[in-house]
Amino acid sequence: xxxxxxxxxxxxxxxxxxxxxxxxxxxxxxxxxxxxxxxxxxxxxxxxxxxxxxxxxxxxxxxxxxxxxxxxxxxxxxxxxxxxxxxxxxxxxxxxxxxxxxxxxxxxxxxxxxxxxxxxxxxxxxxxxxxxxxxxxxxxxxxxxxxxxxxxxxxxxxxx
Amino acid sequence: xxxxxxxxxxxxxxxxxxxxxxxxxxxxxxxxxxxxxxxxxxxxxxxxxxxxxxxxxxxxxxxxxxxxxxxxxxxxxxxxxxxxxxxxxxxxxxxxxxxxxxxxxxxxxxxxxxxxxxxxxxxxxxxxxxxxxxxxxxxxxxxxxxxxxxxxxxxxxxxx
DNA sequence: GTCTGATAGTTCGATAATCTAACTAAATCC
DNA sequence: GGATTTAGTTAGATTATCGAACTATCAGAC
Numbered sequence: 001x002x003x004x005x006x007x008x009x010x011x012x013x014x015x016x017x018x019x020x021x022x023x024x025x026x027x028x029x030x031x032x033x034x035x036x037x038x039x040x041x042x043x044x045x046x047x048x049x050x051x052x053x054x055x056x057x058x059x060x061x062x063x064x065x066x067x068x069x070x071x072x073x074x075x076x077x078x079x080x081x082x083x084x085x086x087x088x089x090x091x092x093x094x095x096x097x098x099x100x101x102x103x104x105x106x107x108x109x110x111x112x113x114x115x116x117x118x119x120x121x122x123x124x125x126x127x128x129x130x131x132x133x134x135x136x137x138x139x140x141x142x143x144x145x146x147x148x149x150x151x152x153x154x155x156x157x158x159x160x
Numbered sequence: 161x162x163x164x165x166x167x168x169x170x171x172x173x174x175x176x177x178x179x180x181x182x183x184x185x186x187x188x189x190x191x192x193x194x195x196x197x198x199x200x201x202x203x204x205x206x207x208x209x210x211x212x213x214x215x216x217x218x219x220x221x222x223x224x225x226x227x228x229x230x231x232x233x234x235x236x237x238x239x240x241x242x243x244x245x246x247x248x249x250x251x252x253x254x255x256x257x258x259x260x261x262x263x264x265x266x267x268x269x270x271x272x273x274x275x276x277x278x279x280x281x282x283x284x285x286x287x288x289x290x291x292x293x294x295x296x297x298x299x300x301x302x303x304x305x306x307x308x309x310x311x312x313x314x315x316x317x318x319x320x
Numbered sequence: 321g322t323c324t325g326a327t328a329g330t331t332c333g334a335t336a337a338t339c340t341a342a343c344t345a346a347a348t349c350c
Numbered sequence: 351g352g353a354t355t356t357a358g359t360t361a362g363a364t365t366a367t368c369g370a371a372c373t374a375t376c377a378g379a380c
Binding site for chain 3: 046048073074076077080081084099100101102
């Protein structure tokens with residue numbers, strides 16, 4: 001195993017370091033991935049299909065094309081994702097009553113409840129963490145997170 | 161388009177709502193995805209390969225198996241990921257001098273610099289956001305994020 | 321020393337998820 | 351009411367992944 005140190009010569013790693021909060025933020029992002037993977041596994045779906053489920057749960061019934069837009073996926077890929085979810089009973093298609101070309105996809109109550117049973121305690125627990133802080137601190141935390149979103153957005157734009 | 165409202169009958173969405181900070185946290189997680197996608201596009205690699213690059217940049221040279229472990233991928237898939245990155249000149253393989261079975265994968269200086277050129281301003285800007293807050297507030301933010309990591313971990317475990 | 325089992329990495333064949341393009345049906349627009 | 355657009359699906363190709371088989375090397379038993 002090669003040492004990680006500030007050695008010379010070849011241009012060694014020298015990872016960017018930052019303050020504890022910034023490093024914790026990185027950790028939050030990493031661990032949310034783990035949570036999603038665990039949740040996907042628990043529902044026997046892949047990451048894409050879990051994402052679709054979450055949109056259907058949060059936004060309510062959606063057309064395939066609206067879902068495709070939210071997922072950043074082609075409508076073709078979305079069709080197959082809905083097929084997979086439907087085969088597992090997680091969603092069902094119904095005809096759009098006002099447009100006979102259209103379809104409405106809706107999360108099935110049971111799967112919705114199962115997903116909520118995992119999500120809600122999570123969200124609740126995260127929200128409850130705030131109670132450990134004073135109102136002023138909560139305000140700071142909230143502002144900080146909003147600023148982080150802004151910074152991420154501007155840098156994502158810069159790169160694209 | 162169907163209305164999203166608190167209507168009756170079928171068991172409508174009723175998305176879980178939470179305080180602003182909690183919602184902003186969700187937004188942070190979403191937007192980091194966008195950033196990663198933009199960065200991957202800019203380097204002409206897929207999400208997996210960007211992840212590999214980041215590990216090689218942060219940790220320094222790694223064996224394929226160590227990289228596989230970090231990526232949560234089979235060694236077979238990691239071999240092909242390294243192949244893809246090598247074909248683009250983003251990494252190179254060298255023989256492990258102490259184990260003739262072994263290989264060491266290292267990010268190429270140019271690609272490393274390119275990735276750092278995107279990451280460092282980002283990380284720097286995120287870190288600088290902290291300067292908008294008092295030391296006490298920074299402390300609160302840091303504690304909050306650590307607590308969030310703990311909560312996520314415990315809930316991910318619960319689900320698995 | 322050499323045989324045995326473990327380890328590092330790659331290759332192979334199969335599977336899964338995605339894309340673009342083509343297609344069908346229905347809506348909208350003069 | 352015919353032309354164009356839109357919604358969704360289907361078809362074929364591509365890409366990423368996996369498990370299993372394989373090669374080479376190492377480490378330990380004796």
